[in-house]
Amino acid sequence: MTAKPDRGRVELDSQECKGCGLCVEACPPKVLHLSSHLNHYGYHPAAYDGAGCTSCGICFFVCPEPGAIVVLRLVAA
Amino acid sequence: MASYTVTHEKAECLYEIYERKPELKHQTHYCPGCGHGIALKLLARAIDEAGIRDRTIMVSPVGCSVFLYYYFDVGNVQVSHGRAPAVGTGLSRSLPESIVISYQGDGDLAAIGTAEILHAANRGESMMVVFVNNGIYGMTGGQMAPTTPLGKKSTTTPFGRNEWTDGPPVRMSEILNALDAPVFIERVGLGDNKQIMQAGKAFRRALDIQVKRQGFSFLEVLSPCPTIWKLDPVDAQRFIREDMAKTFPIGNLRDRTKDALSRPAPKPAPPIAELPRILELTDDTPEEPVATPSKPLDLRLRIAGFGGQGVLMLGEVLAEAGLEAGYNVSWLPSYGPEMRSGTSNCHVRICSDPVDSPLVSNPSVLIAMNEPSLRKFLPSVEPGGMVIYNGETEPPEDCRRPDVRFITAHFTALADSLGSSKATNIVMLGALLEAEDLIEEKYVASALRGKVKSQRWLNIDFAAIERGREIACPV
Amino acid sequence: MKAQLTKGNEAIVKAAVLAGARAYYGYPITPASEIAEAAALYFPQAGGVFLQAESEVGAVNMLYGAASAGVRCMSASSGPGISLMQEGLSYLAGAELPCVVADIMRGGPGLGNINPEQGDYNQLVKGGGHGNYKTLVLAPSSAQEMADLTAWAFDLADEFRNPVAVLADGYVGQMMEPVRFADPIPVAPPPDWAVTGTAESRKNLITSLFLLADEAERHVRHLESKYKEAERKYTRAECWRTDDAEIVLVGYGIVGRILKAAVELGRSRGMALGLLRPITLYPFPTVQVREVGKRVKAVVVVELSTGQLVDDVRLALNGSVPIELYSRVGGNVPSAEEVLGFIQRTFMQSREEALIHG
Numbered sequence: 060m061t062a063k064p065d066r067g068r069v070e071l072d073s074q075e076c077k078g079c080g081l082c083v084e085a086c087p088p089k090v091l092h093l094s095s096h097l098n099h100y101g102y103h104p105a106a107y108d109g110a111g112c113t114s115c116g117i118c119f120f121v122c123p124e125p126g127a128i129v130v131l132r133l134v135a136a
Numbered sequence: 137m138a139s140y141t142v143t144h145e146k147a148e149c150l151y152e153i154y155e156r157k158p159e160l161k162h163q164t165h166y167c168p169g170c171g172h173g174i175a176l177k178l179l180a181r182a183i184d185e186a187g188i189r190d191r192t193i194m195v196s197p198v199g200c201s202v203f204l205y206y207y208f209d210v211g212n213v214q215v216s217h218g219r220a221p222a223v224g225t226g227l228s229r230s231l232p233e234s235i236v237i238s239y240q241g242d243g244d245l246a247a248i249g250t251a252e253i254l255h256a257a258n259r260g261e262s263m264m265v266v267f268v269n270n271g272i273y274g275m276t277g278g279q280m281a282p283t284t285p286l287g288k289k290s291t292t293t294p295f296g297r298n299e300w301t302d303g304p305p306v307r308m309s310e311i312l313n314a315l316d317a318p319v320f321i322e323r324v325g326l327g328d329n330k331q332i333m334q335a336g337k338a339f340r341r342a343l344d345i346q347v348k349r350q351g352f353s354f355l356e357v358l359s360p361c362p363t364i365w366k367l368d369p370v371d372a373q374r375f376i377r378e379d380m381a382k383t384f385p386i387g388n389l390r391d392r393t394k395d396a397l398s399r400p401a402p403k404p405a406p407p408i409a410e411l412p413r414i415l416e417l418t419d420d421t422p423e424e425p426v427a428t429p430s431k432p433l434d435l436r437l438r439i440a441g442f443g444g445q446g447v448l449m450l451g452e453v454l455a456e457a458g459l460e461a462g463y464n465v466s467w468l469p470s471y472g473p474e475m476r477s478g479t480s481n482c483h484v485r486i487c488s489d490p491v492d493s494p495l496v497s498n499p500s501v502l503i504a505m506n507e508p509s510l511r512k513f514l515p516s517v518e519p520g521g522m523v524i525y526n527g528e529t530e531p532p533e534d535c536r537r538p539d540v541r542f543i544t545a546h547f548t549a550l551a552d553s554l555g556s557s558k559a560t561n562i563v564m565l566g567a568l569l570e571a572e573d574l575i576e577e578k579y580v581a582s583a584l585r586g587k588v589k590s591q592r593w594l595n596i597d598f599a600a601i602e603r604g605r606e607i608a609c610p611v
Numbered sequence: 612m613k614a615q616l617t618k619g620n621e622a623i624v625k626a627a628v629l630a631g632a633r634a635y636y637g638y639p640i641t642p643a644s645e646i647a648e649a650a651a652l653y654f655p656q657a658g659g660v661f662l663q664a665e666s667e668v669g670a671v672n673m674l675y676g677a678a679s680a681g682v683r684c685m686s687a688s689s690g691p692g693i694s695l696m697q698e699g700l701s702y703l704a705g706a707e708l709p710c711v712v713a714d715i716m717r718g719g720p721g722l723g724n725i726n727p728e729q730g731d732y733n734q735l736v737k738g739g740g741h742g743n744y745k746t747l748v749l750a751p752s753s754a755q756e757m758a759d760l761t762a763w764a765f766d767l768a769d770e771f772r773n774p775v776a777v778l779a780d781g782y783v784g785q786m787m788e789p790v791r792f793a794d795p796i797p798v799a800p801p802p803d804w805a806v807t808g809t810a811e812s813r814k815n816l817i818t819s820l821f822l823l824a825d826e827a828e829r830h831v832r833h834l835e836s837k838y839k840e841a842e843r844k845y846t847r848a849e850c851w852r853t854d855d856a857e858i859v860l861v862g863y864g865i866v867g868r869i870l871k872a873a874v875e876l877g878r879s880r881g882m883a884l885g886l887l888r889p890i891t892l893y894p895f896p897t898v899q900v901r902e903v904g905k906r907v908k909a910v911v912v913v914e915l916s917t918g919q920l921v922d923d924v925r926l927a928l929n930g931s932v933p934i935e936l937y938s939r940v941g942g943n944v945p946s947a948e949e950v951l952g953f954i955q956r957t958f959m960q961s962r963e964e965a966l967i968h969g
């Protein structure tokens with residue numbers, strides 16, 4: 060049996076991210092983390108755990124970078 | 137395969153790549169966790185939702201807000217420290233179709249720019265003001281702002297902000313709320329998700345007022361500055377919720393969007409051909425060829441008296457009559473406190489040649505409407521000149537000159553007998569016209585008609601000229 | 612249009628409207644207030660904006676906004692208000708925004724008094740605000756010139772994208788003379804650099820901020836080249852009876868008028884006098900001053916300030932001719948007689964000395 064697809068998904072631009080951690084803190088289901096690797100500028104960029112996003116959009120609004128996060132919602136399984 | 141659609145992404149009114157930024161063109165210049173970035177994002181989204189990108193003009197002054205033009209793909213005007221509301225006024229008054237947004241920090245708006253914000257708000261300018269209150273001077277490295285909470289250390293309050301030396305923090309939203317004109321005033325915070333979502337709504341509301349052209353909307357944003365506060369971004373958010381919000385209560389202070397009327401559209405401009413009439417440059421008297429002066433003339437006249445005696449008006453009538461008679465003329469008044477403290481005088485020149493200096497230092501004619509004026513100017517009258525003096529008696533002993541011709545009369549009494557002492561100046565004019573063969577009377581009459589609109593007064597004035605002539609008539 | 616007796620201050624406003632100005636922002640001050648009052652009357656009727664600002668700081672920044680929108684705009688003030696506008700003038704020049712500001716000078720420093728003086732020469736001609744910029748400065752000496760030079764000021768402001776000042780004293784502002792106004796010109800469409808809240812102008816940016824050294828230097832050099840061009844193209848002075856003059860009097864504004872009378876009076880007494888009246892103060896009529904300087908024995912500068920104009924005359928003549936300064940301040944305006952007296956004392960005396968010692 061295949062798992063039910065997540066309601067949402069996020070795409071993070073690891074080069075735009077400044078690793079402030081606000082999205083990680085704000086995400087209700089806690090499906091974001093700061094990666095252990097450094098990006099080009101020396102920040103630990105935020106990354107998606109890969110599952111569990113509800114597409115609530117909260118991470119998008121708390122993020123101070125205009126294009127670091129794109130939130131997507133499931134339309135059809 | 138599951139398919140997904142984008143719900144939240146970078147706003148359209150923001151540039152994809154920040155070409156105006158000298159480097160790192162895909163990142164903002166804000167520090168990690170800075171509230172400016174969030175405010176910018178909420179504003180950008182509100183602009184997108186209202187569909188007004190093309191009409192928007194962003195005014196960004198000095199502070200960490202200075203580089204909005206890196207990001208916003210809208211019209212951009214970058215301005216000096218604190219003056220954005222004045223610049224916004226200049227823009228929105230001339231561009232009533234545009235949406236003007238001023239985006240200012242707390243040093244900018246609440247210290248150096250207090251006069252500009254207060255008066256733009258009070259005039260109800262069509263403008264949205266975003267006031268980013270981070271309680272500190274960010275750009276210059278952490279000096280005290282007018283909004284710095286009491287006790288808080290900054291580089292210029294090393295012992296903490298002191299109530300007695302620095303004063304308590306300034307609450308701009310509350311101050312502006314004392315004014316009648318603003319339509320919308322709200323303070324929001326960027327302290328957590330809930331606050332940010334609430335802020336997003338307030339951005340849309342404040343902008344909607346601009347779309348409807350209802351007037352002035354003000355949005356104060358309590359915004360974290362983790363760098364200067366020396367807090368990590370998450371703690372800086374907590375500081376907003378737990379500290380800043382105590383000094384600056386979050387909430388809506390005013391929302392009059394329901395009753396506010398849309399600003400009336402400006403009247404359409406008149407056709408260009410109408411301008412001379414509007415500027416009072418056309419006159420309805422029939423076009424006459426400019427007179428050629430009947431004889432050479434070099435009249436240098438000084439008229440002096442106390443304020444209210446019609447000193448300046450008499451000068452104007454003479455200058456106007458001289459002009460109509462085809463001469464070159466000038467009229468120069470004394471002005472300022474002299475006018476208020478009671479004395480008044482003017483210089484008039486009427487000459488055949490172009491007027492070199494409009495100043496009359498040595499008058500050929502002095503019209504002195506009282507004794508102090510006579511005393512002051514008699515010594516300057518050129519030898520062989522003339523004085524027309526308004527006195528009940530002959531001039532005092534020390535105010536006489538054998539080399540100057542005097543016409544002395546109680547001109548005020550004469551004017552009184554004609555119905556008003558206000559016509560004293562015109563009786564004296566009559567005397568002047570009789571004594572010196574200057575300008576044909578028709579020009580004087582025409583000048584008087586131009587100045588005096590009431591027929592009753594004109595009648596008095598014409599009678600006054602006659603009366604004056606009789607006085608000066610050589611016996 | 613036929614000549615009409617018009618106050619200098621009003622002539623500025625009427626000429627501005629005729630020249631297409633459609634925004635006025637100002638703050639009252641004697642002896643410039645008639646300009647604001649006339650603007651309040653005429654600008655709105657002409658389809659323009661009039662606003663009494665909260666201060667001259669506010670007013671000059673409103674000009675910054677109106678100029679950004681591509682509207683011909685103006686303000687007026689006197690010394691204390693012009694001091695406050697200096698910040699804005701620097702920003703306007705830095706952001707390459709055209710506007711016209713009239714300064715009807717009064718006495719200073721500080722509150723001084725409201726009498727005519729010429730003490731604002733340096734603060735406008737030499738800059739006044741911060742940075743490497745110039746304000747173009749025109750100096751009318753009659754009501755007619757108040758009108759003509761105001762109209763020209765708008766053209767210059769647009770041509771050079773720079774603030775232009777009309778610098779007059781209280782007397783030129785307050786006096787009435789016949790003025791013949793030009794025909795009205797239609798309002799031009801906004802220039803393509805303006806920010807007008809439209810799709811076409813969306814990419815435009817008005818700024819005086821240039822972060823990188825090279826970028827900033829390029830910008831300042833560009834401004835500099837505009838000023839050089841103005842210096843080449845537009846220096847103006849009235850030279851009157853200078854051809855056979857031995858002593859040339861130099862003065863602007865109301866002083867220029869008095870000096871004309873002095874020249875006449877002096878000539879009637881056998882003194883070979885001439886007049887050079889600068890009409891553009893920046894760019895300074897260096898060429899004209901040098902040309903006249905070649906022919907004369909001495910130059911006498913007369914100004915209602917303690918030696919501001921004379922510095923530029925000295926720079927222009929560079930020691931080639933003796934220069935004397937006659938200065939009155941505080942609202943004292945010399946008569947033609949007084950100027951002649953100074954000339955007689957200065958030159959006749961030295962002639963006697965020359966006879967004795969030479």
Ligand SMILES: Cc1ncc(C[n+]2csc(CCOP(=O)(O)OP(=O)(O)O)c2C)c(N)n1
Binds near residue numbers: 240244276
């Ligand atoms: C006339 C003037 N004085 C001082 C400055 C220096 N200055 C630049 S930004 C700034 C403070 C800005 O603080 P704020 O408005 O709170 O904005 P923030 O940087 O905190 O976002 C100051 C004092 C200036 N640019 N102009």
Ligand code: SF4
Binds near residue numbers: 115
């Ligand atoms: S959209 Fe919501 S659930 Fe998904 S990552 Fe962002 S905050 Fe977490």
Ligand code: SF4
Binds near residue numbers: 071076077080121123
């Ligand atoms: S909030 Fe934005 S900048 Fe901060 S860590 Fe998350 S993605 Fe990166």
Ligand code: SF4
Binds near residue numbers: 364
């Ligand atoms: S200094 Fe403060 S306000 Fe400025 S960008 Fe950094 S965090 Fe933001």
